[in-house]
Amino acid sequence: MVINKPARAGTLESSDIYIMVQPNQGQGIEIQLDSIVLKQFGKQIQNVMRQTLKDLEIEDIKIIANDRGALDYTIRARLETAINRAN
Amino acid sequence: MNRLRRTILFMPGNNPNMIQNAGVLGADSIILDLEDSVSIEEKDAARDLVHNALKHVDFYGCEIVVRINSPSSPFGIKDIQVITKAKPDAFMIPMATEEDMEEICKLVGKIERKEGILENTIKLIPIAETAYSIENIADIISASNRTIAVLLGAEDLTADLEVTRTKEGQEILYARSRIAHICKTYKIDAIDTPFADVDDFEGLRKDTIRGKGLGMTGKAAINPRQIEIINQVFTPTIDEIEYAQNVIKAMEEAKGKGKGVFSYQGKMVDAPIIDRAETILEKAKTAGVI
Known part of the structure; x- marks a missing residue:
């Protein structure tokens, strides 16, 4: 799957995550993450994102995310929605 | 009796905070809503969120129902195609017709087979919310062997009838009675319409008792604060x-003495009274109060 245009999904409400995705042709995966639990869960959030990208076979993407304490299923869902909107 | 459906709680399908806490609120069933509580622009996001929630969130044994968008809308069929893979317990179908039920039943069956899900795992709950659906509810129920309950939707029904919706509910007396009787005929649950004033708990209690008195077996809730009262009304006291225990005990004693008919507290006890006693005890057991 290829990211053709910028798109976003999610909200800044508690337990949610706001995700913006952009094309990043030939530049690989780039993630800018801000989170209220960055110290504790920053690595885990990035792992969920990278696994989701792997499942969707996406190799080039720029992700800007603002996390408000989202659980893994929400991170995955919001990223899937943003990616689908970017096609 | 496999499962109690005393309270069936609506939860917006695009709100992670509400979805992940839904299982601890005390409702027997949770409706993850993709329809009215989700804006047109967020239909895709809610569908993805509910799909992932079904796969990863623990709902602590609650029955999980997904209210899809109307099959005639641009979203309804896509809802089924995506959500079926995550095995909800049931789909709730707004404005359901016989044709909708047949089509959805076939589509769900096709996806179940493709995904290796045991056939007939996912059930259907039509919403009766038009004059047409009230009159044709028996055909709507029997259009699919997956139907496990009917939800009465009084707001849309009264709009269709062009009558005022009141707290007393006189305008839905016929609809409640008809749904209760026909659901009983098909041995499925009759779920009463939600009570819209979430701050009027006395009104909620009266409305729930009114529905129960007509034969409804459960009630939809639109706020977690409504759960306790609805559960109380639908749980045997x-x-x-x-x-009921005394009637069963008296029946066993009478049997031991070779009596077919007997009396308890001065009243003759016959089959309907015994049936009622057995139903009360079964409900009480399922609710965990005995």
């Missing part, structure tokens, strides 16, 4: 349980 201590007095009811004691009476």
Whole structure:
């Protein structure tokens, strides 16, 4: 799957995550993450994102995310929605 | 009796905070809503969120129902195609017709087979919310062997009838009675319409008792604060349980003495009274109060 245009999904409400995705042709995966639990869960959030990208076979993407304490299923869902909107 | 459906709680399908806490609120069933509580622009996001929630969130044994968008809208069929893979317990179908039920039943069956899900795992709950659906509810129920309950939707129904919706509910007396009777005929649950004023708990209690008195077996809730009262109304009371236990005990004693008919507290006990006592005890057991 290829990211053709910028798109976003999610909200800044508690337990949610706001995700913006952009094309990043030939530049690989780039993630800018801000989170209220960055110290504790920053690595885990990035792992969920990278696994989701792997499942969707996406190799080039720029992700800007603002996390408000989202659980893994929400991170995955919001990223899937943003990616689908970017096609 | 496999499962109690005393309270069936609506939860917006695009709100992670509400979805992940839904299982601890005390409702027997949770409706993850993709329809009215989700804006047109967020239909895709809610569908993805509910799909992932079904796969990863623990709902602590609650029945999980997904209210899809109307099959005639641009979203309804896509809802089924995506959500079926995550195995909800049931789909709730707004404005359901016989044709909708047949089509959805076939589509769900096709996806179940493709995904290796045991056939007939996912059930259907039509919403009766038009004059047409009230009159044709028996055909709507029997259009699919997956139907496990009917939800009465009084707001849309009264709009269709062009009558005022009141707290007393006189305008839905016929609809409640008809749904209760026909659901009983098909041995499925009749779920009463939600009570819209979330701050009027006395009104909620009266409305729930009114529905129960007409034969409804459960009620939809639109706020977690409504759960406790609805559960109370639909759970057998201590007095009811004691009476039922005594009737069964008296019946066993009479059987031991070779009596076919007997009396308890001065009244003759026959088959309907015994049936009622057994139903009360079964409900009480399922609710975990005995």
